Amino acid sequence: MKGSGYLERRSSKRLDMEKQIISISWIENFGNTTTKEVICVDVSNGGLQVELEHPLPIDTTVVVVFTPNRAECQSYETKVLRSIQQDHGWFNIGLQFI
DSSP states (O other), rough: OOOOOOOOSSSSOOOOOOOEHHHHHOTTTTEEEEEEEEEEEESSEEEEEEEEOOOOOOOOEEEEEEEEEEETOEEEEEEEEEEETTTTTTTEEEEEEO
């Protein structure tokens, strides 16, 4: 609960990016770079989740750009931890910051 007695215990910067559009890029098998704009499902200190229409191989390096349409955007290197197909057909992609 926030208020005059509230103390933030996080030691890292808070990213309020849930349900925001972010950009992700990765290198395909033949060396081509693919870039997609996706909705960020969840962000935590260790990584994030996005949904994509197809799976990504485990351990694939993915560059994530938060606020891609702004000059002050930040990019982070991540790797794919999981790629699970959801009931609606899309894949929940779990990415870990590296």
